[in-house]
Amino acid sequence: MLSERDNEATTRVGPGTLMGNLFRQYWVPAMLSSELPGPDSDQVRVKLLGEELIGFRDTDGRVGLIQNACPHRGASLFFARNEDCGLRCVYHGWKFDVTGQCTDMPSEPAESNFKARVKARAYPCVERGGVVWTYMGPREDPPPLPHIEANQLPEAECEVSATLRECNWLQALEGDIDTSHFGFLHYGATDPADATPGTFLYYSVNDRAPRYALVDTEYGSMYGAYRPAGPGELYWRIAQFLFPCYTHIPSGALGHQILTRAWVPMDDDHTMFVSMGARSGKPVPGGNGRVRTAAVPNGTGWTQRFRPPTNANNDYLIDRESQRRDSFTGIQGIPTQDQAVTESMGSVLDRTRERLGSSDVMVIRVRNRLLEAARALDESGLLPPGVDDPQVYATRSGSVVLPEGADWLDATDGLRRAYAEHPDLNLSLEAR
Amino acid sequence: MLSERDNEATTRVGPGTLMGNLFRQYWVPAMLSSELPGPDSDQVRVKLLGEELIGFRDTDGRVGLIQNACPHRGASLFFARNEDCGLRCVYHGWKFDVTGQCTDMPSEPAESNFKARVKARAYPCVERGGVVWTYMGPREDPPPLPHIEANQLPEAECEVSATLRECNWLQALEGDIDTSHFGFLHYGATDPADATPGTFLYYSVNDRAPRYALVDTEYGSMYGAYRPAGPGELYWRIAQFLFPCYTHIPSGALGHQILTRAWVPMDDDHTMFVSMGARSGKPVPGGNGRVRTAAVPNGTGWTQRFRPPTNANNDYLIDRESQRRDSFTGIQGIPTQDQAVTESMGSVLDRTRERLGSSDVMVIRVRNRLLEAARALDESGLLPPGVDDPQVYATRSGSVVLPEGADWLDATDGLRRAYAEHPDLNLSLEAR
Amino acid sequence: MLSERDNEATTRVGPGTLMGNLFRQYWVPAMLSSELPGPDSDQVRVKLLGEELIGFRDTDGRVGLIQNACPHRGASLFFARNEDCGLRCVYHGWKFDVTGQCTDMPSEPAESNFKARVKARAYPCVERGGVVWTYMGPREDPPPLPHIEANQLPEAECEVSATLRECNWLQALEGDIDTSHFGFLHYGATDPADATPGTFLYYSVNDRAPRYALVDTEYGSMYGAYRPAGPGELYWRIAQFLFPCYTHIPSGALGHQILTRAWVPMDDDHTMFVSMGARSGKPVPGGNGRVRTAAVPNGTGWTQRFRPPTNANNDYLIDRESQRRDSFTGIQGIPTQDQAVTESMGSVLDRTRERLGSSDVMVIRVRNRLLEAARALDESGLLPPGVDDPQVYATRSGSVVLPEGADWLDATDGLRRAYAEHPDLNLSLEAR
Numbered sequence A, B, C: 001m002l003s004e005r006d007n008e009a010t011t012r013v014g015p016g017t018l019m020g021n022l023f024r025q026y027w028v029p030a031m032l033s034s035e036l037p038g039p040d041s042d043q044v045r046v047k048l049l050g051e052e053l054i055g056f057r058d059t060d061g062r063v064g065l066i067q068n069a070c071p072h073r074g075a076s077l078f079f080a081r082n083e084d085c086g087l088r089c090v091y092h093g094w095k096f097d098v099t100g101q102c103t104d105m106p107s108e109p110a111e112s113n114f115k116a117r118v119k120a121r122a123y124p125c126v127e128r129g130g131v132v133w134t135y136m137g138p139r140e141d142p143p144p145l146p147h148i149e150a151n152q153l154p155e156a157e158c159e160v161s162a163t164l165r166e167c168n169w170l171q172a173l174e175g176d177i178d179t180s181h182f183g184f185l186h187y188g189a190t191d192p193a194d195a196t197p198g199t200f201l202y203y204s205v206n207d208r209a210p211r212y213a214l215v216d217t218e219y220g221s222m223y224g225a226y227r228p229a230g231p232g233e234l235y236w237r238i239a240q241f242l243f244p245c246y247t248h249i250p251s252g253a254l255g256h257q258i259l260t261r262a263w264v265p266m267d268d269d270h271t272m273f274v275s276m277g278a279r280s281g282k283p284v285p286g287g288n289g290r291v292r293t294a295a296v297p298n299g300t301g302w303t304q305r306f307r308p309p310t311n312a313n314n315d316y317l318i319d320r321e322s323q324r325r326d327s328f329t330g331i332q333g334i335p336t337q338d339q340a341v342t343e344s345m346g347s348v349l350d351r352t353r354e355r356l357g358s359s360d361v362m363v364i365r366v367r368n369r370l371l372e373a374a375r376a377l378d379e380s381g382l383l384p385p386g387v388d389d390p391q392v393y394a395t396r397s398g399s400v401v402l403p404e405g406a407d408w409l410d411a412t413d414g415l416r417r418a419y420a421e422h423p424d425l426n427l428s429l430e431a432r
Helices: A004-011 A017-021 A171-177 A181-188 A200-205 A313-319 A321-328 A334-342 A359-379 A408-421 B006-010 B020-024 B169-177 B179-186 B200-208 B312-317 B321-326 B332-346 B356-382 B408-416 C004-011 C018-021 C169-177 C179-186 C202-204 C310-316 C321-325 C334-343 C358-380 C406-422
Strands: A027-032 A044-048 A051-057 A063-067 A103-106 A127-130 A131-135 A159-164 A211-216 A220-228 A233-242 A247-249 A259-267 A270-278 A398-402 B027-032 B044-048 B052-058 B063-067 B102-104 B125-128 B131-135 B157-166 B211-216 B218-229 B233-242 B246-248 B257-265 B269-280 B396-401 C025-031 C043-046 C053-055 C062-068 C103-104 C126-127 C129-137 C158-165 C211-216 C220-228 C233-242 C247-248 C259-267 C271-280 C398-403
Touching: A004 A171, A027 A044, A027 A051, A027 A159, A027 A259, A027 A270, A051 B332, A051 B408, A063 A131, A131 A408, A159 A334, A171 A233, A171 A247, A171 A259, A171 A359, A181 A220, A181 A233, A181 A334, A181 A359, A181 B211, A200 A220, A200 A233, A200 C259, A211 A359, A211 C179, A220 A359, A220 A408, A233 A359, A233 A408, A259 C247, A259 C358, A313 B020, A321 C358, A398 A408, B006 B169, B006 B356, B020 B356, B027 B052, B027 B157, B027 B257, B027 B269, B027 C211, B063 B131, B102 B408, B125 B356, B157 B332, B157 C406, B169 B233, B169 B257, B169 B269, B169 B332, B169 B356, B169 C211, B179 B200, B179 B218, B179 B233, B179 B356, B200 B218, B200 B233, B211 B356, B218 B356, B218 B408, B218 C158, B233 B356, B233 B408, B321 C271, B332 C129, B396 B408, C004 C018, C004 C358, C018 C220, C018 C358, C025 C043, C025 C053, C025 C158, C025 C259, C025 C271, C043 C259, C062 C126, C062 C129, C169 C233, C169 C247, C169 C259, C169 C271, C169 C334, C169 C358, C179 C202, C179 C220, C179 C233, C179 C334, C179 C358, C202 C220, C202 C233, C211 C358, C220 C406, C233 C358, C233 C406, C310 C334, C398 C406
Parallel strands: none
Antiparallel strands: A027 A131, A044 A051, A051 A063, A127 A131, A159 A270, A211 A220, A220 A233, A233 A247, A233 A398, A247 A259, A259 A270, B027 B131, B044 B052, B052 B063, B125 B131, B157 B269, B211 B218, B218 B233, B233 B246, B233 B396, B246 B257, B257 B269, C025 C129, C043 C053, C053 C062, C126 C129, C158 C271, C211 C220, C220 C233, C233 C247, C233 C398, C247 C259, C259 C271
């Protein structure tokens, strides 16, 4: 439960808001590289942290993210001509490069050199692992990119996807750090008698009310949810929240799962869910060795890119007969089940009326960390976690069976650090 | 004409508003029984007095009306599983019965017994005559249901329907207590020469500006509109407003017509028009003896259930040639004609700019009674008419020819009391 | 660049606003005559200066423009019956003539004569050149119509069209007084080497940054944009802004072009662009000698009449391949190109963030004139330009080649006055 003031503070991300300022300390995923397939390809409308921006790839392949409204008279640069290393506004021909600098102003007499004094708001962009990252903050020299493993694998091993979630970023993210919903929303219909003994699913459905251990970390917070496994054993699900909007979920096997999920605020009511992971399946024979992108934008509007066909308008295609009979939700697919419940809370969940239980410790903890960090930044300029310490993002999550009585942190340290073993990663062990 | 303040006061129905508080003293129709066809059937989104609720029928056939947002984390109970005497939220499996009590909380350790302390907002429901009634008010022991005859007939004799009116409840209701529109909106094209002499229609179109008698009653207000009939006779149309949102219209023959219309506020801008009447036509051979329901919901959204296919989006399919030629409005059907004019006033009619005439006496009177009752409740807790006197609703309306000079109240007393003669009604004459 | 206050002041047109009051001093185009094809034809929803009005043609052919809401109880007069010299509200039969006077009130006893005291808000209308003009201002005796030549040609020589522009009127208008966009938005892909030497296009694309001369006039402001033509010659594009919302654009040959464009505010976010011009092409053989109207309304809603099929919803059907290859914008047609850039600025352009150059002198000047005139009216009641001087509208615009060193005003005086030479015009030279 939050006060109305705290609920506003944790959810609003526009320019000048408390959380908007916090987000602007970090690099954030802005788009997928695949949305800009080649030099001078079509530009894209990008809503990010409440700002309207135009993403484009210039003739030299560099990515730009520039204010939508031409600085001259406000025409949208979505209609601009992407040519010869810049966007040329079609209204009067003013041209801007990826830095936002006006490089040509043919409607004005050449001698005025007015163009030198005109600069559009533009944010630096870097591509890595199929994702376009941008920094929308105040520093001249942006901080380093976070050392997110899933985003730094060799391209042939990466898989990235994007989906629209039509609600506030925080309630979407909260679904990821709430392990207890797993046995209901996704496996509520699974009879313990039907699960194969010894599997993770078996433990999950035999005890749907796990206990929790929780620890704050350099990157955010981590929890372990545990319940009985075999004799003298506990089944642990270990997951992480990483500032400002990442999660490592516990679904895979700890030490093997390489997956980071980003809940990027487009605006207060729309979230771009970006999943970055190790590629599943075998590389395609004759493939080009690039990032596999499991997402195709489906429109040019500000917030409707990547909107799934199954959505609130059709009640997520709920099948009531199936729900009654065998599927618990009647909604097909884990992502759509998550989408349905988080979107059904409304654009911005009213957290003043919640009744939180012991299974919500991680949700509560993460809200508090966000609030504390945002207020510390606001009041004393203290940088939030990880901004200048990219190596703290080098950690893995997942499920594991441990002996009863083992210290979960000590016992999983190596598995969580498995990261360091990948020979191709750009990360020095020492820095960690 | 109302001041802006009074217009707001009479039209707004959300929690805490003056009229919202008045409505919450009464049982109100919430849905049709047929919307919940059997035990554990699909739940329904119900917008009522500005609140978002989920209607459902449990395994034992009881009807529940419960807050949309799960008390835990706010997921919509529309997606809940309707199972074993309760709605189970699919997010974390919390389950609520028709009283709103949390009866199962499998995501929490059993020993916490947290569930005993969690209760969802839920309103008691009663079914009668094909209608689900609910009480959203403050009393522990709700008042009795109103003794509305049309709602208490044997089921095989009942007919009930529901329609969406896309405007405020009051302007929709005002159409029902405004007899003078009958000769224009519905019969404006009827030439007096074409009407059969001696029929009610004949009198109506021969004098389209009747005089009015008006009286306040225990249930609200009643008027009689009169005009010349045969020699030495007057044709009377007698109709009633009954607190808080019922009308008895004068269309049928006084003493024979059994019909109550309810203008139930879904929110300030949407009204559910529920018609409860004696069944027309013969019972269907081999029929099951249940209430006939002439309405099928056409969607699952909050306000679009029962939206007619002829609506503002298509200008009510007005046929201008027909309007010019022979139909006055060019709009087919009396209900659609009423819908067109009341919806065309806008969501909430601006009553500060009206020019009311002598034919609007009943409209003026009803507004005043509503305002007086709502303010008396607010200022001194005085219960509004009929709350604890259900028998006052036992009255009939309709048309009748009386001798000139007769006292209309005395002369129609028996016909209006015809109610009492029905052998099956649950109403003691004495109580009246 | 404008302050936020000035931006509001120049763009808002509703009742009581600064610019709304200025507009209400003038006759404004309200609809096309062709929208009301004959006596008692279907009425039309007209949004004008933020007001909801119903346009109709009565039995005698007179045009009325009357408040949408019936003065009685607020039903929309869109559904009224257009009969026998008035609109009869279908709710209770009250009838109003083109002056707004209630002429029949059959729901009230005849002796009350209440109808004499009820008058609907109605605005006087005059038809000329295929356009319905209205005066929404405070004067009992409206001023004369403006002597706009294109609107006063013999009907067989007139052509008029209407199009919706989905943005504020001022930013739509500003496109017309901004000659420098011509060489980019419309001819940005034209290589100077491909233009025929000696044509206006040749001069335009050989120098896309002309110099400007500017002068205030009795009707508003005029500019001349000049650049080199042949040896010792300058190519001049001369265009005008005329209070409150007219433009004469420089596209044709000065002295020959007869064209006035009106940017009529429907409300703050919707503009009706009315083009009035000399008819192009030959008269249709057997034609009826009436105004040719190149516009068909495509709906009955308040603001969607005349919405082009190519619009923001489909990104103006931009063809990115064509844009890359040969068309500069990828958008077909000069009007659609103008529509795309002005609508892409948003409903009301935020003028606090512009960076205006020397090519924007006319835009800056016109904003200042509008602000000065609106404030002078507000503060001291000074009538804005042209209200009572209709003859000042008698002027032409267009392109012309002049010798270097010639005074552009003196040298073009005759061509701009060519107006006076038309034998059929209702304008006395003396008055000018």
